[in-house]
Amino acid sequence: MNRSKYLPLTETTFYILVALLEPGHGYYIMQKVEELSGGDVRVAAGTMYGAIENLLGLKWIKAVPGEDKRRKVYQITETGKEVLKEESKRLKKLVDVAGKHSL
């Protein structure tokens, strides 16, 4: 499967996937992303909800059974992890190239 057509990920998508390495519901993800990015990335609700729907559709995340039936809990899937790894590799390469040019 050629996943490269989805790369590069947006910053928001990247952080959401990282946040969902641990299961959490929508509002938790919003807080987690802000925390992970040191306050740089604040995902607004409409963007957040859309991202969840998109990532569910791509099967990069999945809904896992939670305590409260009305509050869905999400978690990253294996496919999602692969994409994250691929994207991290791409980003690392960029940083390496920049480093070689003493940036």
Next chain:
Amino acid sequence: MKRFKAFFDFEKEEAWLDEMSEKGYRLDSVNPWLCIYTFTKVEEGEFCPKSRIDFRMVPGKDKVEYKECFRGSGWELVYSSNNAAQQYFRQISPAASDDIFSDKSSVVQRNKRLGRLMLVSSIIFSIIAMMQFVCLTDAIRNTDSFWTVFFTAFGICLAGVAVVTLVAGNRFLSKDMKGLDAVVEQEDNTSAGDKTVRRMVGRMVVWLIISVAAGFAVGSIVSLVTG
């Protein structure tokens, strides 16, 4: 205070709502079908919330979570329906986030959902127009003047609606492209999972079947009564 105003553009609608908010009018309710907005004037110096529009079909079972996401960042629902995609939000307090979208691509995706939906509706309207063309030829053959006039008028209306939705839908899609070019922003590649159009079309087909069935029922009752 009630205001009647029709928009074909989310950005313009939000800009107008911002204008109203700056003048101190808080949005209390919306009827998107009749284009009626109800505002209340807030006291001088009191917080007047901004309003924003999402366009997304949210199934009933996901509504709680959807609302919670927004509530968490300071937005509450003003209008929402299970049969429509329009979702009107307003800020709860000054602590609310500035907008309900934090990147350009989710705004673009919202407009694209509406654009795609309009193109699909246009196809559905065209199909109905063609279907009723069969009824029209039948009425002409039977020299039934009432139904001839009825189906001709109905057909013209349907064709008109189909053309309008086609043009408007196309405009929504192309306008977004321009928006993306203008900001030279990275396009989000992950929009494949969007279900709004599919859900909305499902809803329309159900309503279509119900109205056709109702039409047949009324028709057969009328023909029974008139003998």
